[in-house]
Amino acid sequence: MVKNTTIYDIAREAEVSVSTVSRVLNDTAPVKASTRDKIMKVIEKHKFQPNALARSLIKKETGTIAMIVPDITNPFFPEVFYGANQEARDKGYTFFLCNTSGDDDRESEYLTILREKRVDGIIFIGGRINLANCPSELVQEVLEAAETIPVVLVNGNLAKTKFHRVYSDEAVGAALATQHLIDLGHRDIAFIGGLDFMTTTIQKVKAVKKKLEDHDLTLRKEWIIYGEFSIQAGRDLMNKLLDDSEHRPTAVLCVNDFTAIGAIKAASDRGLRIPEDISIVGFDDSPLSTAVIPELTTVTQNTHELGKYAVERIYQINNAMPTKRTTVLTPELIVRQSSGPAPKK
């Protein structure tokens, strides 16, 4: 590996001081045109790239932010990252992406590394910190980090804390989906998928219950089945649901699109037609939702916006601009082919 050129090399060759070279680089003070030209020529000759480490060290900003995600393989997260990255580029940030792969220790491991690297902001999305049962040591640790670095929690649950938060109001989304099914004449509605200690699950179940009760309906206990968020889980959970052929729901709400797709597969395998025999509704409006047959009725999560607003928030904090602590995005229902009128008895 070849050694990098430094500002001293440039100064020497251009026969000026490093201060003047710095002025040319940053346009921070007037430099005589002839001097500037001379310096520029040397810079271009060597394709000089100023060392960002040295710059960051004194400027006390790195132009770097990070997102910590539990599983980049889950298409929800790339969508959020996409939006965040767009905004980051506008604001001059480069992005660290830290994938914890669900490994509990890595969240705080990455946190330490990122603090040492003096990132200008950290976005947590999913993961333990956003869990309903998040251990308090972790909360403590993140709070500490937040004293020196702007931290934003996306779709988390720590409402009472003073963390900055951006989230999509999943309760509203779940209510929307439930109302939709009720409007279609469904009375027997089930909910499947999602770990029971995850905020995203809890909020949805609660909202579905509430909405049903508003219409004098109930969410039967046997019809709330928790599990993972994967396609396979959706399949298994749906099969469990359908095993009881005496009592079958006419519609199923799923915690996300993955489980919904699994549910569709399970139902199809048993010869059920969707939506004629059973309606299935997902959550997230991931690219998958139009990829399946039938196309999935689902709820948008404003994924790009989630990322965008999170980065914007970091930018505002760093530039001492006024900000609110929480940003709420409202989901919308997208009706496609997987939901239809309740079958007549």
Add this chain to the structure above:
Amino acid sequence: MVKNTTIYDIAREAEVSVSTVSRVLNDTAPVKASTRDKIMKVIEKHKFQPNALARSLIKKETGTIAMIVPDITNPFFPEVFYGANQEARDKGYTFFLCNTSGDDDRESEYLTILREKRVDGIIFIGGRINLANCPSELVQEVLEAAETIPVVLVNGNLAKTKFHRVYSDEAVGAALATQHLIDLGHRDIAFIGGLDFMTTTIQKVKAVKKKLEDHDLTLRKEWIIYGEFSIQAGRDLMNKLLDDSEHRPTAVLCVNDFTAIGAIKAASDRGLRIPEDISIVGFDDSPLSTAVIPELTTVTQNTHELGKYAVERIYQINNAMPTKRTTVLTPELIVRQSSGPAPKK
């Protein structure tokens, strides 16, 4: 934002010199146990996090590598990133993820930023640099970068250059898929999807042609239809193919899983049964392939390995370990439900 503690603060409070603190931090020379304890106590009291910028500046390594991807929303890339990130963590690297969103300028824009940030390695996957028609200025620029920073191209085409490369042998994969269809009795085989100037497309088409010719079959010109890599493109291309009801292939090879899924949808919409009426084969073995009905016959791309080997290569270069310039992974065929015996005429 609160000011960070420095090594000088620690040294002062522990009544030692910064050198000694540094020794304790890095375990680079013996320190008396009592001194060490005293220092550790102060470090822990302040939750001291040494500034990685200062360290990197002098050490000339940042523990940071980057991946430049064209579209993180395409599930192929998160899979590769996943594998890369796992390996990165093992080797002590943190990851920049740069999403160009297909914007031509950003590749070199990010390249500049990453060079200034003195990353320890850059992985290019997809994007212009890996195109068959990559502009030579960009090649030049990346070559220059490669003089100071290890650069690895994943699934690229620049065979004649001296870049480090890791790729999945797509020709072998395409041949495998073709052979599979031939074995099933198909004679009328089409290929859809993919931009005609992308390496990934070119190699596959070439391999399919070759394999067919080996069996005295031909790939009809009208049955090679190029396009985007999206679900929608797959749908459109398949529709175009099926519009000619006189001459219809009995099997379709798709450039990736996305287009294959689109193709399945188009065929289903026309009432064709898969695989009874028409067989469809994808490429990538993305998580999607088991999410659709019928499940997709496809070719693995060893996504995690691609990422893993790319990072490993960077590590080897940085540590002056012997490496080969190219690593080739061999894809495998995964037969699922979307391919079956050719229909009898």
Add this chain to the structure above:
DNA sequence: ACTATTAATGATATGGGTTTCATAGTTGTG
């Protein structure tokens, strides 16, 4: 013409670590 600004530039401090070199204190060994 003479002082008051502004332009143009250089010298030096600074950021926060690591590394090298020097020195004092210990232990070992013939």
Add this chain to the structure above:
DNA sequence: CACAACTATGAAACCCATATCATTAATAGT
């Protein structure tokens, strides 16, 4: 006991930028 070989520590240089302060040259104002 004298001298070598370590151990333990500090002082100072270094990494490579930016920022501040000082100085000189050029222009402006009265």
